[in-house]
Amino acid sequence: MTGAAAVHEAFADLVDGETAVVHRVALRLAPDRLIITLPNGAAQDWMADELREVPDQADLSGLMLARAGDPLTRLLIRDETITRLLRQNAPALHRRPPIENKGRIAGWAAGAVASVSLIIFVLVPVMANQLALFLPPAGEKALGDATFEQVRTALSDADFLPVEVCEAPAGVAALAKMEARLDAGHDLPYPVTVAVLDHDMVNAFALPGGRVILFRGLIEEAERAEEVAAVLAHELGHVVNRDPTRDALRLAGSIGVLGLIFGDFAGGTVMLLLANQLINAKYSQAAEIGADDYAHGLLSDAGLPPAALGSFFERLMAEYGDEAGWAEHFSTHPKMIERVDAAQAAQDRAERAGEIGDPVLTAAEWRALRTICGPQDDKGQSSSRRPERD
Structure with missing residues (x-):
């Protein structure tokens, strides 16, 4: 062993990996090897190029080999003397053992990723679609x-007060x-429970259990x-x-699978993730078409203009672009023009069927709805009703 021409002696502790006994052994550090003498007098030669340091998280005061x-x-x-010389001169002390069966390990890793992907992207959605049909109304x-x-x-302001x-x-x-x-209650x-939140987001969405x-x-x-x-009407279609129930079950199932892999998620974390997911809901093409079709029929049956669904969001798209609030939600495939x-x-x-009737609200009722969150300022925007904090 380079730099270790002199022979150094000391004592050390040996665990043979077969019994739970810690053996007190004698050490001699020779130039090219470490000579270990067991309590029974038997000797082992650990050659310098065979020595590997093992990180010992339980005791950092010595050298684990x-x-x-x-x-x-x-x-x-x-x-300390033998430890210092070994750290300076053992040529392969920090070498890591080669990884064996790399192909097999890579195959197992690929199989694990494929299995998790199958569960999250195929099995969980299928199960969510089925469970949504059988979930008790009270649970939903x-x-x-x-x-x-x-x-x-999730939408609270800097004071962390709920909206x-x-x-x-x-x-x-x-x-x-x-x-x-x-x-829509007969369906x-x-x-149905409809609430207006005092937030300037141009958005609307549905929650499980009849909440809009x-x-x-x-x-x-x-x-x-x-x-x-x-x-x-569109949100009632969802x-x-x-x-929303399918989306919630799908997200909960996916988080559950990932929680088993990476560590458990607390219930509050799951609910916050679910809330953010539903705020920014982007349903499938089939779900959006279904909600549109339901809204068209519901509006016609109520004597209200179905075209209002398209014209409103067409105007929002022109004003804000494709990435703004509910305009983005409405622009989910199929293309906006097709939905309009x-x-x-x-x-x-x-x-043609003579189904368009009276306006849904009078002018006074429309003004009242626009001020449901409080009086408007000169620009027609509602002022916050949240009291000042001390």
């Missing part, structure tokens, strides 16, 4: 109620009249009450088709 080709035996050296409603509170928390639910009495009455005009096993959330920003962007009614054309076709059919 193993020998190449012997994965179990360990030698703990506390003698409880999931929606819990997620609603998490949505308010307020807008409850100006005249505005609530106008919204209730709009709900009654659409009358659901639970009552509208944002103040969307109502302020609408030019007439029929546009809000069209958005509400509720009737159980799209479908809404106009439904409008033409309703007009």
